[in-house]
Amino acid sequence: MNIFQRLFKIGQAETHSAIDKLEDPIKMIEQGLRDLHTELDQANRALAEVKAMHIRRGNELKQYREEQETIHNKSVLLLKKAQEGAVSIEEADQLVKENLRKKADITRRITEADLQVASLQQQVTALEGNVTKIKLSITQWESELKTLKARVKVSNATQQINKQLMKMDSNSVASMLERMKDKVLDEEALAQAYGEMNQKEESNDEKVNKIIEEISVDDELAKLKSQLGIDNAKEQDSPSS
Structure with a gap:
């Protein structure tokens, strides 16, 4: 983010009028830094919320897969029991069919959850990138502000000296x-x-x-x-x- 682009946004002024009215760049940069800190807080809040959703959907996905594994194991066990004669084949088939319907529903949920988790991961990555950019901008602006303040001090001192020298002509010096x-x-x-x-x-x-x-x-x-x-x-x- 270019420093002058951001300065021109402050006060909702147009670019050319902002240049003409740029009387105190230090105050304007300080205002820009306050705006950046506000944006950073908002970005961190959004990042935390999206991360929370990502964690929650990830936990749900894990739970769906565990349920899918459990249903599969129960179906295998029922078929084995039917072969052993512990339960009738008709009853076992009926129960396994019910399990397969549940498994299909869970498989659909797993597919949806997978897509949501992937999408949320992309959002987390994008938000983390924005947070990093804002932090870098803040660091850059703070450095530029320090440099500008130092230059202003030197400039003011130089102006003061030059004003004093202007008041002293050659005769007065002699x-x-x-x-x-x-x-x-x-x-x-x-x-x-x-x-x-x-x-x-x-x-x-x-x-x-x-x-x-x-x-x-x-x-x-x-x-x-x-x-x-x-x-x-x-x-x-x-x-x-």
């Missing part, structure tokens, strides 16, 4: 790029400024630490000389100074 370049340059200059400030702070810290270190060494030297009894003033007046 202006935006220049603004971005200026912003990058500002950020780079700011980063460099922070770096220089950090280096300067480190240099000042080093000078302070060195002064503190020198003061500390002079104090330690004076303290050591004091412990040794060395007069710093005399040291400075000595000839060696």
Whole structure:
């Protein structure tokens, strides 16, 4: 079943008008899938009913054949009894004739039942084929629906992007790029400024630490000389100074 043939049936519209009014194919395919599921339910119900009839007629056919076999066996037994003298030949013949009439009626029923069973089997086969076709159509449509939904998403995204691009002419793009370049340059200059400030702070810290270190060494030297009894003033007046 072609997908477009089925789409054209939805809404009972003619083919050309359906093409012109095909505004939302996704919704139409979803409606088509709902219709297919309804058809599948109906086909399964019909298949079950025909199968039930086929089983019933098959059981009846089996019963007729069993009755036919039973009548045949009884007739053979009666004839044997007549030969043995257990029953008169006239009575045996009469009973066998009655059995043969019953057998003929059952044979007619068997013939009719055979034809009905064969016909029902053909109907079962045809209905099973229809059910399989509908299932395959549903599978195909569901796959096509997934593909179509994905394509719609891509198409919508592409349209949105294209609309945005249409709003941006070459001048606006160039202006935006220049603004971005200026912003990058500002950020780079700011980063460099922070770096220089950090280096300067480190240099000042080093000078302070060195002064503190020198003061500390002079104090330690004076303290050591004091412990040794060395007069710093005399040291400075000595000839060696």
